[in-house]
Amino acid sequence: MAPTMLTSAEAVEEAFYDAMRRGDLQAMMALWSDDDEVICIHPGGPRLVGLDAVRASWDSILSSGAVAISVAQTKTIGGAVLCVHNVIERISVQAQRGPQTIQCVATNVYVKGPRGWRMLLHHAAQAEDSGDAQPQVSVPSGAVLH
């Protein structure tokens, strides 16, 4: 279970990925803001708005078991009451062809309220492995997206 007072965005983020690794729905949901419009976008999934939709999605995911996820290369945009992290996620999965690692980029937004810091937005999406180095543009189906 997450502590009731989280004193930094970093603490929320650590607890967030820890809850995923332990498959702990209660701990996961304790980290979210009670704002009406919390937002969660899982890789390739739709935008989910509101705690009910967000909870249902994590219930579905974590009921299948823990998520073997690690996080690296965190970039922080810090404010007094709002903090944005952008991280590289690496997820180990058992695919039909065997074990593989999938890389995502996630943008996480944290807000400071009376109960300390909480998560307000999690936006994760599959991404190419870049090492933050090369400018490269994805052109799916022969069409420029942007």
Next chain:
Amino acid sequence: MAPTMLTSAEAVEEAFYDAMRRGDLQAMMALWSDDDEVICIHPGGPRLVGLDAVRASWDSILSSGAVAISVAQTKTIGGAVLCVHNVIERISVQAQRGPQTIQCVATNVYVKGPRGWRMLLHHAAQAEDSGDAQPQVSVPSGAVLH
């Protein structure tokens, strides 16, 4: 060319998508913060960090022509110096099978500095069409991502 003083995150966002629609690289780049670690993630692409990488990516995209993009269902997380928008993007593309519309979700982060508001992060990724309603989880290749 973008105005030198943008008085709100909304004004930057409007100019950002307008620059895409007009294929105007100069206007696009005038909207970004001069922070060393601006971040841009195009759909499916790697994380690009820094103005040089971000500029090169937009140069590559916009040199192919304007992007037929519209934005809807904006959610705003507003702070005094930091503002986060999450939007549904719809992009009309000419694919090999003919014209089609691709839906993305984008998280855009804006910061207020001496020159007014500028873009600090743009994270766009393909997403299912949801109408913000149904909790739904993407399970690619039979594996739970998260």
